[in-house]
Amino acid sequence: EDQVTQSPEALRLQEGESSSLNCSYTVSGLRGLFWYRQDPGKGPEFLFTLYSAGEEKEKERLKATLTKKESFLHITAPKPEDSATYLCAVLVFYNNNDMRFGAGTRLTVKP
Amino acid sequence: DGGITQSPKYLFRKEGQNVTLSCEQNLNHDAMYWYRQDPGQGLRLIYYSQIVNDFQKGDIAEGYSVSREKKESFPLTVTSAQKNPTAFYLCASSIPRNTIYFGEGSWLTVV
Numbered sequence: 001e002d003q004v005t006q007s008p009e010a011l012r013l014q015e016g017e018s019s020s021l022n023c024s025y026t027v028s029g030l031r032g033l034f035w036y037r038q039d040p041g042k043g044p045e046f047l048f049t050l051y052s053a054g055e056e057k058e059k060e061r062l063k064a065t066l067t068k069k070e071s072f073l074h075i076t077a078p079k080p081e082d083s084a085t086y087l088c089a090v091l092v093f094y095n096n097n098d099m100r101f102g103a104g105t106r107l108t109v110k111p
Numbered sequence: 112d113g114g115i116t117q118s119p120k121y122l123f124r125k126e127g128q129n130v131t132l133s134c135e136q137n138l139n140h141d142a143m144y145w146y147r148q149d150p151g152q153g154l155r156l157i158y159y160s161q162i163v164n165d166f167q168k169g170d171i172a173e174g175y176s177v178s179r180e181k182k183e184s185f186p187l188t189v190t191s192a193q194k195n196p197t198a199f200y201l202c203a204s205s206i207p208r209n210t211i212y213f214g215e216g217s218w219l220t221v222v
Contacts, residue, residue, distance in 0.1 A: 034210060089154075
């Protein structure tokens with residue numbers, strides 16, 4: 001069964017304290033791995049898509065990387081406005097219309 | 112502006128009542144989706160549609176119904192058969208087998 005597991009469930013950082021969020025997956029035939037940011041009471045906002053092991057994408061203080069079994073979302077020198085829940089999702093080749101989502105990591109950045 | 116519009120933002124359902132959540136997109140996407148989000152859980156797929164007049168059940172379709180009469184619209188009805196409907200509902204759309212984009216969500220509460 002396809003599984004997507006995110007860790008930690010919650011992470012508290014001081015402003016400027018870099019860290020990483022993890023998304024591990026067990027699927028057959030990964031078509032793409034997606035990262036989203038979700039603010040409370042809002043819909044998820046798309047951040048990155050990664051397609052193959054070794055690929056990296058960057059946006060401001062965020063960098064996403066992908067291996068054959070997991071993805072990391074690295075946050076460099078975070079600011080309070082980076083506080084949100086970060087969701088990871090996978091799309092597999094044999095199921096074209098369904099992404100499997102992890103439960104998310106709730107990030108809090110204190111000033 | 113291109114995007115996905117969900118309405119209403121907040122909805123209250125009485126026991127035994129059917130309610131309908133609206134979703135409209137102007138992104139010209141063929142595929143549309145409904146997800147349910149509960150605290151501490153990943154997004155779960157209720158229904159999806161790849162094309163007008165066609166839709167498929169997701170993992171938790173019981174107690175829900177949808178229609179896809181127009182490309183732009185994919186309303187979700189929460190029927191009285193859904194015994195635990197209180198949740199955050201997210202509509203999404205995509206080019207098939209590609210990144211999914213979300214609306215702002217609708218809160219449904221049973222009163």
